[in-house]
Amino acid sequence: DVNDQTFLESCGMADLITTCYGGRNRKCAEAYVRSRVKDAETGSNHDRWGKKQCEDLWSKIETDLLNGQKLQGTLACKE
Numbered sequence: 737d738v739n740d741q742t743f744l745e746s747c748g749m750a751d752l753i754t755t756c757y758g759g760r761n762r763k764c765a766e767a768y769v770r771s772r773v774k775d776a777e778t779g780s781n782h783d784r785w786g787k788k789q790c791e792d793l794w795s796k797i798e799t800d801l802l803n804g805q806k807l808q809g810t811l812a813c814k815e
Contacts, residue, residue, distance in 0.1 A: 760801075761808055767797045 742748060756762065771793060772785075798806060 759808075760805060764794070764797045764801060764807055767801060768793060771797075 794807070
Protein backbone atom coordinates (compact mmCIF):
# COMPACT_ATOMS: atom_id res chain seq x y z
CA ASP A 737 0.00 0.00 0.00
CA VAL A 738 1.25 3.44 -0.92
CA ASN A 739 -0.03 6.44 0.95
CA ASP A 740 -1.32 9.02 -1.58
CA GLN A 741 0.02 11.80 0.63
CA THR A 742 3.57 10.62 -0.12
CA PHE A 743 3.37 12.04 -3.64
CA LEU A 744 2.36 15.46 -2.36
CA GLU A 745 5.25 15.89 0.04
CA SER A 746 7.86 18.46 -0.95
CA CYS A 747 10.58 15.89 -1.67
CA GLY A 748 8.28 13.97 -4.02
CA MET A 749 7.31 17.10 -5.91
CA ALA A 750 10.90 18.33 -6.06
CA ASP A 751 12.01 15.01 -7.56
CA LEU A 752 9.22 15.14 -10.12
CA ILE A 753 9.98 18.72 -11.14
CA THR A 754 13.72 18.08 -11.32
CA THR A 755 13.23 14.97 -13.44
CA CYS A 756 10.85 16.71 -15.85
CA TYR A 757 12.92 19.84 -16.34
CA GLY A 758 16.48 18.77 -15.78
CA GLY A 759 16.73 15.02 -16.00
CA ARG A 760 19.21 13.38 -18.31
CA ASN A 761 16.48 11.62 -20.29
CA ARG A 762 14.69 14.91 -20.98
CA LYS A 763 17.95 16.62 -21.90
CA CYS A 764 18.89 13.83 -24.33
CA ALA A 765 15.40 13.62 -25.81
CA GLU A 766 15.56 17.34 -26.58
CA ALA A 767 18.95 16.92 -28.27
CA TYR A 768 17.61 13.96 -30.28
CA VAL A 769 14.59 15.91 -31.53
CA ARG A 770 16.66 18.98 -32.34
CA SER A 771 19.07 16.85 -34.36
CA ARG A 772 16.26 15.14 -36.28
CA VAL A 773 14.50 18.45 -36.99
CA LYS A 774 17.77 19.99 -38.17
CA ASP A 775 18.33 17.03 -40.51
CA ALA A 776 14.81 17.38 -41.90
CA GLU A 777 15.24 21.12 -42.47
CA THR A 778 18.56 20.69 -44.24
CA GLY A 779 17.26 17.88 -46.40
CA SER A 780 19.92 15.41 -45.32
CA ASN A 781 19.81 11.79 -46.41
CA HIS A 782 18.15 10.69 -43.19
CA ASP A 783 14.59 10.90 -44.52
CA ARG A 784 14.12 7.28 -43.54
CA TRP A 785 15.96 6.62 -40.35
CA GLY A 786 16.69 3.01 -39.56
CA LYS A 787 17.46 1.37 -36.27
CA LYS A 788 21.22 1.77 -36.76
CA GLN A 789 21.01 5.52 -37.42
CA CYS A 790 18.81 6.02 -34.35
CA GLU A 791 21.11 3.97 -32.11
CA ASP A 792 24.16 5.84 -33.41
CA LEU A 793 22.54 9.19 -32.69
CA TRP A 794 21.54 8.13 -29.16
CA SER A 795 25.11 6.94 -28.51
CA LYS A 796 26.54 10.22 -29.75
CA ILE A 797 24.13 12.20 -27.58
CA GLU A 798 25.01 10.12 -24.51
CA THR A 799 28.71 10.67 -25.15
CA ASP A 800 28.35 14.41 -25.81
CA LEU A 801 25.95 15.31 -23.01
CA LEU A 802 26.19 12.83 -20.15
CA ASN A 803 29.88 12.71 -19.27
CA GLY A 804 30.03 8.93 -19.10
CA GLN A 805 26.54 8.35 -17.72
CA LYS A 806 23.92 6.43 -19.66
CA LEU A 807 20.27 7.14 -20.36
CA GLN A 808 18.00 5.77 -17.67
CA GLY A 809 15.85 2.79 -18.51
CA THR A 810 17.12 2.00 -21.98
CA LEU A 811 18.67 -1.34 -21.02
CA ALA A 812 15.42 -2.41 -19.36
CA CYS A 813 13.49 -1.44 -22.49
CA LYS A 814 15.80 -3.52 -24.69
CA GLU A 815 15.37 -6.57 -22.48
